């Protein structure tokens with residue numbers, strides 16, 4: 001085969017290879033094979049010198065044509081591949097603007113915190129100040145200074161969680177730990193009175209603990225809000241007016257309150273307060289167990305013995321105190337049949353509020 005035929009065959013083969021290159025990398029391999037420094041066409045062009053004087057111009061001309069043809073074909077194929085590579089990238093990166101957005105579920109305040117805030121707000125509106133105390137509390141503040149006798153049943157290890165502090169002996173004379181998880185927010189009364197002199201108008205929200213098994217109406221950990229007022233000339237009438245106002249603010253102005261005699265070691269006289277049932281309006285229904293009333297808090301006039309523990313002048317000052325359960329208020333306000341629902345974290349329940 002003469003050089004001219006060889007060139008012709010090379011052209012066909014090269015054009016076919018160019019057309020068949022499926023990406024830019026493979027196209028470049030084809031380019032190097034024919035037109036690179038060691039490429040086959042380059043080899044022929046280099047060998048021109050050894051040809052005869054007649055062959056040289058003919059072969060030179062055809063070689064140049066073939067080179068131009070290959071270069072043109074390479075160029076064309078390259079832009080075609082460029083375009084399809086771009087198309088592919090565009091397709092891969094495409095954003096489907098018709099897809100619905102991802103719904104983000106923002107967190108929000110838990111019902112218990114919401115109710116706590118509402119209750120605190122009512123009293124802040126009356127000029128009360130918010131105070132707090134520790135959840136791990138001394139027996140002295142939780143019981144003794146609140147006028148509980150040493151053998152009071154609430155002190156039993158079956159009712160109260162005792163904390164053993166391993167870094168110190170934390171054990172009182174009877175061998176019991178004197179550190180416990182507070183069973184009510186009332187110890188904050190003592191801590192506050194130790195710090196400030198009357199007049200005093202404070203509200204103390206917080207977590208409390210009792211050794212109860214969780215059931216529809218009990219939780220071993222729940223929330224209370226304590227109120228304490230100490231001033232000159234305070235009467236039981238002030239207590240009644242304050243709590244009646246609170247109930248109307250919290251539950252609605254059509255609600256009535258009733259005070260039933262009760263007993264707490266640290267108040268005298270003491271009472272439990274009922275609010276008229278919001279379901280039946282006081283006629284009696286299943287929700288209020290036929291009584292027309294729902295119990296919502298405990299209260300009373302501060303026992304002078306308690307003032308004795310904090311050196312308040314019992315001749316000059318009188319006080320009242322009250323304590324309410326936040327979970328119970330939430331349950332009454334929203335007809336929640338089981339307090340455990342408040343701590344289970346079930347979104348179907350929590351989303352309702």
Ligand code: PHE
Nearest residue numbers: 184186298299300321322323
């Ligand atoms: N601490 C009482 C309880 O937990 C409630 C209470 C508070 C009663 C203040 C009277 C005064 O049951």
